[in-house]
Amino acid sequence: MGLQIFKGNIIFAPAPGELKICARSHIVVKDGIVEGIYERLPEEYGKEPVKDYGERLILPGFVDLHVHASQLYQCGLGLDRELIDWLNDYTFYVESRFSDPAYAREAYSLFADELVRQGTVRACIFATIHKESTGLLFEILQEKGIGAFVGKVNMDRNCPDFLQEETEVSIKETEELIARYGRHPLVKPILTPRFAPACSGELLKAIGDLAKKYNLPVQSHLSENPREVEWVRELFPSHPTYSDVYLDFGLFGRYAPALMAHGIYLTDRELDLIKANDVMLVHCPESNINLASGIMPVRKWLNRGIRVGLGSDVGASHNLAMSKAIVRAVQLSKLLKIFSPRHEKPLTIAEAFYMATKGGGSFFGKVGSFEKGYSFDAVIVEDDPRIAGGLSLEEQFQRFLYTGDANNIIACFVAGRQLGLRCD
Ligand SMILES: [Zn+2]
Structure with missing residues (x-):
């Protein structure tokens, strides 16, 4: 790939709440990795071609830490239900269609296209239980150039x-997918027990054994809904908390990093376990409102030193765009403050942006920032110059997150490679 130089208005968040804005600057990329940002290009690069994006914004590509690829077609459906009814009445039927590989190929291709269109360049993805169609999802993402962790669901x-x-079949097929798709640099397997209520102790133990054997990360759901938490208590009476179930079976960061979506109703003991095991929580604000699940007290969790990323959680969310998840996270933290004034201050847009870029990107390594040594994952954003022309760069950035959509994104990169999108 060699040397690439891009020019534009560069904005990224190197730390929570901190925006770095480099007006009309160059970003030098070597073999897909950021080498540096320069207002004036050093002499050694003077003769190199520069891809000049003019007044457009160059932002880190978005990272979606929790999304169900199979559920894109059900966005917006059945959202007058809560979690368990929504799963039973809608989601399981939708997922059953992925037993047909032809259907899966079409649906997953559309999902991958839509990720890129929305500027999501890295994602942690739930497929379904079906081995063949999950294999297709690996291949489609590889072909598209998106960075991902993909999990065949176990239940x-x-x-x-x-x-x-069947418990043994679930493990055998998971292992076959690991053997087949475990070596790709960008699209990697992740162990994906759906959630504790849908898995027997025997299955959870066997998945924990796979985590140990292959040193593989784990993703699942945790404490999303009060009825679900109560159900876990009934199903696993000898475990003191929901988190203890995952911990006991080796699925809570013991062998490799773990991602737990939602994490709304957590006890002090669980928060300590999460911190001690460096489990990353994924806040999915839009999904949590749609299913009336609750509101994660993000500020409180952050103050306890817990890492929190952002997820779309399509299809419980009706939106794949991480810009919308960022805005919704800020709005929900304001609602917490409104209804419970003792809550600490709401998230800022720069904090939520960090969660959807460098914060979430940390699950993938050096991803989500433009600091030296980071993967050049980027989205190029344009706006109507009649409006954007009168705004500061920070205002243009805010305006895109609140009012922009896929039409504002004209190019996406992962590790320096441009993904298929309309040309500028
Ligand atoms: Zn989910």
């Missing part, structure tokens, strides 16, 4: 017959 109880796996 062997408390789901309809047509999605219920």
